[in-house]
Amino acid sequence: MYYVKQSFCKMALKQIYNRFLSLPLRAKFIISFLLVICFGGILTLIFGTRLEHKTIFSLAQDKVNHDLASARMVYNEKLFDIRDIVRLNSVRESIQNSLKTKQRETLFKHLSLIRKEFALDFLTVTDAEGKVVLRTSNPEIWGDDQSSDPVLQRALSGKTVASTQITPREDLIKEGKGLAEKAYIEFIPTPKAVPLEKDHEENAMVLKAAAPVMSEENEILGVLYAGIILNRNYEIVDKVKEIVFKGEMYKGREIGTATIFQQDLRISTNVKNENGKRAIGTRVSREVNQAVLNKGKIWVDRAFVVNNWYISAYEPIKNINGDIIGILYVGMLEKPYIDLRNRVMGTFAGMAVLSVIILLIILTVITSTIINPLKKLVVATNEIAKGDLDHKVSTNLKDEIGQLATSFNQMTDNLNKANQKLIHWGKTLEKQVNERTKKIKEMQDSLIQSEKLASLGKMAAGIAHEINNPLTSILINSHLLLEKADNPYVKESLDLITEETSRCSSIVKGLLEFSRQSPPKKVPADINSLITNTSALLENQLKFQNINVIKKLDSNLPHIKIDTSKIKQVIWNLMINAAEAMPNGGKITLSTRFSKDKKSVVIEITDTGKGIPQENINKLFDPFFTTKESGSGLGLAVSYGIIQQHQGHIKANSKVSQGTTFTVVLPIT
Amino acid sequence: MDKKNILIVDDEINVCKSIGRAIQCEQYEVERALSGEEALDNLKEKTYHLVIADLMMPGIGGIDLLKSLRTSFPEINVIMITGYPTIKTAVQAIKIGAFDYIPKPFTPEQLRSVVARCFKSEDEKTEKEPPVTTMPKGIYYIIGHTWVIPEKNNKGLVGVVHDFLKTVGRITSLQLPNENDNVMQGEMCAKIKDDAGYNYGIWSPATGKVFEVNEKLKKDFSLLKKSPYKEGWLFRCELTQFEEDKESLLLSQ
Numbered sequence: 074m075y076y077v078k079q080s081f082c083k084m085a086l087k088q089i090y091n092r093f094l095s096l097p098l099r100a101k102f103i104i105s106f107l108l109v110i111c112f113g114g115i116l117t118l119i120f121g122t123r124l125e126h127k128t129i130f131s132l133a134q135d136k137v138n139h140d141l142a143s144a145r146m147v148y149n150e151k152l153f154d155i156r157d158i159v160r161l162n163s164v165r166e167s168i169q170n171s172l173k174t175k176q177r178e179t180l181f182k183h184l185s186l187i188r189k190e191f192a193l194d195f196l197t198v199t200d201a202e203g204k205v206v207l208r209t210s211n212p213e214i215w216g217d218d219q220s221s222d223p224v225l226q227r228a229l230s231g232k233t234v235a236s237t238q239i240t241p242r243e244d245l246i247k248e249g250k251g252l253a254e255k256a257y258i259e260f261i262p263t264p265k266a267v268p269l270e271k272d273h274e275e276n277a278m279v280l281k282a283a284a285p286v287m288s289e290e291n292e293i294l295g296v297l298y299a300g301i302i303l304n305r306n307y308e309i310v311d312k313v314k315e316i317v318f319k320g321e322m323y324k325g326r327e328i329g330t331a332t333i334f335q336q337d338l339r340i341s342t343n344v345k346n347e348n349g350k351r352a353i354g355t356r357v358s359r360e361v362n363q364a365v366l367n368k369g370k371i372w373v374d375r376a377f378v379v380n381n382w383y384i385s386a387y388e389p390i391k392n393i394n395g396d397i398i399g400i401l402y403v404g405m406l407e408k409p410y411i412d413l414r415n416r417v418m419g420t421f422a423g424m425a426v427l428s429v430i431i432l433l434i435i436l437t438v439i440t441s442t443i444i445n446p447l448k449k450l451v452v453a454t455n456e457i458a459k460g461d462l463d464h465k466v467s468t469n470l471k472d473e474i475g476q477l478a479t480s481f482n483q484m485t486d487n488l489n490k491a492n493q494k495l496i497h498w499g500k501t502l503e504k505q506v507n508e509r510t511k512k513i514k515e516m517q518d519s520l521i522q523s524e525k526l527a528s529l530g531k532m533a534a535g536i537a538h539e540i541n542n543p544l545t546s547i548l549i550n551s552h553l554l555l556e557k558a559d560n561p562y563v564k565e566s567l568d569l570i571t572e573e574t575s576r577c578s579s580i581v582k583g584l585l586e587f588s589r590q591s592p593p594k595k596v597p598a599d600i601n602s603l604i605t606n607t608s609a610l611l612e613n614q615l616k617f618q619n620i621n622v623i624k625k626l627d628s629n630l631p632h633i634k635i636d637t638s639k640i641k642q643v644i645w646n647l648m649i650n651a652a653e654a655m656p657n658g659g660k661i662t663l664s665t666r667f668s669k670d671k672k673s674v675v676i677e678i679t680d681t682g683k684g685i686p687q688e689n690i691n692k693l694f695d696p697f698f699t700t701k702e703s704g705s706g707l708g709l710a711v712s713y714g715i716i717q718q719h720q721g722h723i724k725a726n727s728k729v730s731q732g733t734t735f736t737v738v739l740p741i742t
Numbered sequence: 743m744d745k746k747n748i749l750i751v752d753d754e755i756n757v758c759k760s761i762g763r764a765i766q767c768e769q770y771e772v773e774r775a776l777s778g779e780e781a782l783d784n785l786k787e788k789t790y791h792l793v794i795a796d797l798m799m800p801g802i803g804g805i806d807l808l809k810s811l812r813t814s815f816p817e818i819n820v821i822m823i824t825g826y827p828t829i830k831t832a833v834q835a836i837k838i839g840a841f842d843y844i845p846k847p848f849t850p851e852q853l854r855s856v857v858a859r860c861f862k863s864e865d866e867k868t869e870k871e872p873p874v875t876t877m878p879k880g881i882y883y884i885i886g887h888t889w890v891i892p893e894k895n896n897k898g899l900v901g902v903v904h905d906f907l908k909t910v911g912r913i914t915s916l917q918l919p920n921e922n923d924n925v926m927q928g929e930m931c932a933k934i935k936d937d938a939g940y941n942y943g944i945w946s947p948a949t950g951k952v953f954e955v956n957e958k959l960k961k962d963f964s965l966l967k968k969s970p971y972k973e974g975w976l977f978r979c980e981l982t983q984f985e986e987d988k989e990s991l992l993l994s995q
Contacts, residue, residue, distance in 0.1 A: 534826065538798065541825030542754045544847035549760040552850045571849075578847050585826070594986055610922055610951070638949065638982035 098447065102440045103433065110432060114425045122418055133384045133410050134373050140403045141371070141386035144313040144331050148390075148401055151309055155299050156235035156282035158191050163233075163284040163297045172198060172286050172294045177207050177215075185209045188299070194255075194279075195248040196299040198286070203229055206295060210249030217247065223393050228283035228296040235282035236393035239335070240300070242275040248300075252277070256304040258340060258354050265377075266337060266356035278303045278335040278390075278399055303333050304340040305353065313403065314343050323409050330383065333390070334400035337362050344378055344404075357387075357400065365389050365400050375407055382407040446474045450481060462489040518691075519722065529696045529710075533584035540581050548574045583707050593636030593718045600674055600739070601626040603637055604663055607644045611652070619658030627666045630674055633741050639715045640739075643723075646708040647678045647735050654682030654733060668738060673721070676737040684729040693725050746861060747788060750774040751781040751795040751807065752823070757846075761794060761823075764850035765857055778802025782810065790818055792860055794853075797824035797831060805835065812839045819860045823848070829928035832945075833990045836885040855940035859909035877903065878971055882991040883947060888931075889971070890947040890991070892984060898948055900931070901975040902966060906944075911936035913963040918976055923952045925979060927987050932976055934966075948987045950979035 093101065162168055162184070171179040180198055188196040188209045196209045203220025219225050227234045245253040256277030260269070283298035303309070310331040314320060318329025332342035337357040346352040357365075364372040365387045372387040383404030390399040449466050456464040462485055466478040498505075551570040558564045604626065612622050651661045659681035666675050685693065685700075692698045694713040699706035716723045720740050727733040748770050752758045758774040766772055773788075775781035779802055781795070793811060797804035808820050819841040824831060827845030835843050841863070842856045883889035886906050891899045915935040925931040931946035955977045959965050966974040981987070 538826040541846040542752075542757050545823075545825070546754075546756045546760040548847040549764045549850050549853075553763055556850075574847070594983060636983075641982070 099437075099440050099444050102443075103436060106432065106436050107429070110429055114429070118418075118421065118425065121421060122414070125417055126414060129410055129414055130375075130384070133405060133407075134386075137384050137386045137403060137405050138371075138373055140317045140329065140405070141373075141388055141401070143317045144401055144403045145388065147313045147316060148309055148333075151301070151312075152235045152237070152280050152282070154191075155193065155280055155301060156233060156284070158187065158193070159196075159282045159284040159297045159299050160233045162187055163286045168198075168297070169286055169288060169294060172200070172206065173288060175200075175206065177212070180207045181209060181212055184297075191299075192301070193299045194252060194302045196297070197248065198295055198297050199225070200295045201229070201293050203296070205247075208248060210252075211247065214247050224281050224283045225296055225298060227393070228285050228298065229293065231285050231293060233282070233284040234393065235280070237303075237390050237398060238279050238281045238300075238392050239398050240277050240279045240281070240302075242277075245277055245302075252302060255302055258304060258338065260338070260356065261352075261354035263356045263358075265358035265360075267359045267362050274304075274335060274338050274340070276335075278333070278340060304335065306341055307343065307351065309333065310341050310343050317403065318405075323406055326381070326406055326408070328406045328409060330378070330402075330404045330406075332400075332402040332404075334402065336399060337366060340399075347380060357402075361387050361400070366397055369397055376404070378404055382411075384410065442470075443474065446470060446478060450478060453481065453485075457485055457488070462492055519717070525695060537581045537585045540577070544574055544577055544581070548578070586711075593639055593715070595634040595636055595719075597632040597634050598637050598640075599632055600630060600635070600640075600676065601628065601665055603635075603641060604644055604665065604676070607641050608648065608663060611645070611648055615648075615652055615661070618652060618655075620652055620655055621660040623660055623662045625662065625664040627664075630665055630667065631741060633674055633739055635719060635739065636715075640719070643712040643715050643737065644676075644678070646712045647737075650708065650735075651678055651680035651682065651733070654680050654684075659732075672742075673738045673740050676739070677734055678737075679732060679734040681732040684731055685725065685727040685733055686729055687727075690725055690727060694723070745769060745771045746791040747771045747773070748792045748794065748857075749781060749784055749790045751776075751778065751793060751799070751804075753777060753796065753799045757796070761853065764853050770857075778804070778807045781807060785811070785815060785818075790815075792819050792821065792857065794821045794823060794857075797822050797835065798826060805838065808835065808838050808840055819863075821856055821860065827928075829990045832928060833884065836887075837992075842886060851941055852943060855942050858938060858940050859906075859942065862911065863909040877994045879994055881971070881994040882988060883994060884928075884945060884991060887945050888947040888976075889994075890981075890987075892981065893978070896981045896984065897953075898950065898979055898981045898984065899975050900925075900947060900977055900979060902932075902934075902944060902970055904970045906942075907967050907970055910934060910942060911938045911940075913937075913966060916959065916963050916966070918955050918960065919952045921952055921955060925950060925952060927990060944976075947991060948979070948981050949983050950981045952977050952979045954978040 093104070096104070165183070167183055168180065170176075171183070184196050184198065184207070187193075194210065197219075198206045199219055200206055203218055203222075203225055205215045205217050205219055207215060220229060222238075224234055224236055224238060240248075240256075242253050242256070245256055253275065257273065257275050259273045260271075279300040279302050281298065281300040283296050285296055286294045288294050310333060313331035314327065314329050317331075318327070321328045327343065327345075330342065330344045332339050332344060334340065334357055339353055339355050339357075342351055342353065344352045346355075358376065361372055361376065364370050366389065369389050371389075372385075374385065376383055376385040378385065384407050385402060385404035388401050389397040390401055392398050446466075453464050453466045464485065465482055469475070470478070548571065551567050551574060555564065555567045555571060558567055605624065608622055608624070615622060648661060648663075655661075662677070662679040664677045664679075666677075667673075668675050689698075689700070694709050695706075696710040697706035698709075713723055716737055716739070721738050723735065723737045725733060725735050746769055748765065750758050750761050750772060751774070752761070753776055755774075755776060758776065762772045762774060773784065773790075775784050778795075778799055781793070782802070784790075785793075793807075795804045795807050802810075804822055804824070808822065811818055811820055816839075820839070822832075822835040822840045822843045823846055824843075825846040827843075832843040832845075841860050844852060844856060877883070877889075881889045881891055883903050886903065888900060888902050888906075893899060913934055914937055915933075917933040919925060919931055925946040925948070927947060927949045928945050930943040932944040934942040934944065936942070956973075956975050959974060959976065968974065
């Protein structure tokens, strides 16, 4: 299965590669460059944004941590304010005296002013046992024992203390009218919060301070305590917002928010819900609940608060015993950071896109300089393929493509020349074919002739040997008979027999000579003097036959390498032949000259005889071909063989009743 | 005088018979053998004075027969005949020790003259006559026939060797070539007739054209025997292919 998958992958890759190969050159260039750029770009983008994200958010978290500290200061300041109020009033003489004498009206007169002035929710005085003497916000109810309150207990022991505290509903009802209502908050269902059975909060989170009232004798007369209910009290959170975030807005939303939680419930906040109202009644998420309320940690992270993402910091609020009773929260709207990040990323991406575009433009221009000449070449090759060989590729590039174009032009030039030659050749072909055919015919003839000679030589040797034996018997016996013959009639017959036998013998001898053509022994010789000498031997005899010999010899001819005895034999044979063609006399012309190409010597022997009929011309050099009664038919065949051994050739031209010319051509070297 | 025993060896019975008829006379006892093997058998049983053998025979050929005769019976003369005559085989045969060499076909007279010459030389040997003369140095020759002395300008002087003349009787007639006649090596160039009535053909030692004939010799034939290497020359000729001719000639030392 793994292998199947692998091979499938391979096939797919191969297919993609093949498709890539079939793309135009420019596309290949661009795709390759784009792949490189995209790969690099994406890597940079990923790592860049990671880094940038980390930097921005760690900065934001540092800031929110710092902001949390500021918020705590604001919170504590408020708490210390209340403590200072109770302490300063506890040392007032009028308050001490009034408490000593339990003048409730006087106390009320002094303290209710103070309560109103400092906007305290309650300001209450107890005696030394902790029994309420006067509640400024609810004078009708007094005398109840408050000594179980942990803050009060500390004050009764002589200390001035301040702390956050959860005050139960029944205490609130006692402390003042409307306080319980102020504290009462119904839960708004929050999906991420820890589910609870109750659906509202009736207790209040209170900033509470208490100070002992002392007599002149330094005895505790009672305790003065005051408190502010934090539920629905927005003073602290708004102050935090104002001091820390300076009320900055971002797209209609406040950047900085602060919240005070009673347990996990928002009781005071400037986080707004969809309707623009403060989001009282919602609760903190389970995550924060666990970390801050249960474990008492400071929790810094991004968090979804009500309906926006915030970079948030949570910190536990503790009562005087150190128990966690609530949370102080500050949060910065994440949106500006997200937007900042997006802007940076956008700029980054924009720059990347811009660089890609610029690169593409540069690439297009560069590839154009490469591809356009190539396109020209393609056009040119197409033109040439169509047959336009005059087409030229114009280029002034000096690089490899320029060289290619130059050699291409050169190639078409050569092609053109070759084509011209071909056309010319085609025109002259017929002529050449005819010439060659003639030459081939001549060569064939000469080949046939030499083959004839060769096979005849072999045959002649065999025949001669076989025939000589019976000839011996015939010759001996006819001679023996002749020696005994007295009868003239018989003698005459025997004479004829012996004569003819002798002729047979001489024919066989001729054959044998012919078969024994030894290789020529060539020496440089003057052909003219050779002809003159040979002719001289015959001239006297020819005069009797009424034949004149005329010589037209070119005296400039060089010496040529020949076997003189064999060439003499040829000249001799040809002259005898010429003479025999003219039984009634005539003339023999012997001429020598250069061939047209000056590479050969031409010897011509012309007679004015009866001529040779055309049908016999081709058989002339065949062995045993003769038109004479007494000829052996070997003279011309032997001559042919000799001239061939000299790498020359011999031929005959004849017109009946005008004469015959034998032409012998011998090469000079 | 005893009868001479002659053995004719030829693979053709008719040739044997004809040769026998040509030389048959009272002095000769002629027998024939149809192969070299048969001839050797005959030679073991009987003494022969002359063997006439064909050069080309199946089995033991003429040359082989000649060689074995030279070693086993050096006293027997051998005349070689052949239907395929070449100057090379002729020279080879004579070098090995044949008395003479006759190309087929031949006339009875040609054969008889050679046979007669053969027996004359045998007689001379038996008589232990000292040789008439010896051959001078620097002469090219065909054993038992003719010589040639090359001269300037490719010319050559031709004559007959003394060994040949020993076998010939008193010369009664001499036929020489004419001026401008062509002569060829191994071909007959002159004829001698002796007082016994035999005609002897003389082979030319070289190829060429005759341009001078010994006129003195024509008048006095005795010069031939008296001075075979000087006044007894036959003719001068232009040598046309002497380099080639030399291959078939011996050079006297």
